[in-house]
Amino acid sequence: MTDELKVSIDRRGTEGAVLYTRGYINNVGGEEIATCAYKLMDDGVTRLLLNLRETKIVNSIGISILIEIIEKMIDKGGQLGFCNLTPVIEKTFQIMGLAQYAKIYVDEKVAIEQMPMP
Amino acid sequence: MTDELKVSIDRRGTEGAVLYTRGYINNVGGEEIATCAYKLMDDGVTRLLLNLRETKIVNSIGISILIEIIEKMIDKGGQLGFCNLTPVIEKTFQIMGLAQYAKIYVDEKVAIEQMPMP
């Protein structure tokens, strides 16, 4: 049953980063993503891409934490995007309105093209 | 319920390494430790310390994989030790006979003193 979230980070340019997730985005997983994201933002990251390619399950508490991250990033004048969502996760994001605040890209290649990382 | 194993590695000297575990050592966790341990052994590590300070739960399948690692290390003429076991994990190791093949130390300080890493 274990599917604990693991996060890895890839800095791109001076203001960009891709954050890869693996596993279940529940409250604990959401908090882990938030901790990493806020650290990156403190380090000057203004373009953050969350690549969820190895995440197959989310819950609404985890997603609510992602909304907090998006809000903080917008407050700072930055941009946050998502890519490699499963169809069900993308549907969940639509329901919860994430698509209004953050861009959703098919894959990392498209994301980097549309959200250049200086 | 998620308590998936996470491993981190600290190389010490030219032939030593400490492998830290966090989470449940079941079949999957045991295999993850084995993958890391065999990689280290291929890299020339002959003194390997498994520090289980953040592992509170094990099962007999996971431990049976640790026995395989110990056997491979002995075949190579190296030494494998454990430290920071909970009382119940230490008892389980005694039952399964690991204490015959591998040394069990109270903590990392004692382990490094008694199993110097060249």
Add this chain to the structure above:
Amino acid sequence: MRDTAEKELELTLPMVPDIEIAAARAAGNLARQYGMGAEKIDEMAHAIIEACINAREHAYCADKRIYLRFIAGISPDGRLRIDIWISDHGKGFDAEARKRPRSTGSPQRRGWGLQIIEAHMDEVDIASSGEGTIVHMVKFGD
């Protein structure tokens, strides 16, 4: 369909962290046996997860258990039909009032669980009282 032993599945789960994953996996295994497609199984899994989390987070029940029942059957039009009941013996809530649809993407952070359940399942009805809550939901195959 297989023999009756496989058609029905009842579980009583403890309210421990991430138990919703066990519930979703068990239902997924059942649905897969009967040939439900991966994406529908995944939608069902996400609905089950939200319902179990609601029971754990909101029910405040003394017995600290979640009761699940899954039945796989064939609907009159020949499609696979999975019925799911997720129940708790908790304090209940006003399910009718909660049902008022909210506009998608209004800025609340929490409070999306029931809408996610509705969106991922084909039928949902909730019976709730001071004795507890029963969420009954249905997912059809192709």
Add this chain to the structure above:
Amino acid sequence: MRDTAEKELELTLPMVPDIEIAAARAAGNLARQYGMGAEKIDEMAHAIIEACINAREHAYCADKRIYLRFIAGISPDGRLRIDIWISDHGKGFDAEARKRPRSTGSPQRRGWGLQIIEAHMDEVDIASSGEGTIVHMVKFGD
């Protein structure tokens, strides 16, 4: 002791990966409520884990479920007593033959589960037949 609702706990768990952790947590929560010490709870958890894994790995049962029952009570000498039954409807095995004690640390890799259960619990008895297996075990508090 608390009210009866808390004294007894019955669970029916699906045979999915790591479900043994849910079983151990549920028993641990019950034992903690009644004041059992952390180390005894931990021993009990490890025994429950092995018994659940045996059911999942060896039972080959059609219903793919593990049945658990925990009862917390007070023994005649005044100590807390937790009774645990872990059952499956699988193929069973010759529990008597398996009971022959093996020397600690003989070189087999697998085959330690039952000995771990015996070592961590105060009483263990196993009833097994072609209908399934019931592992009954007892842990006493101080």
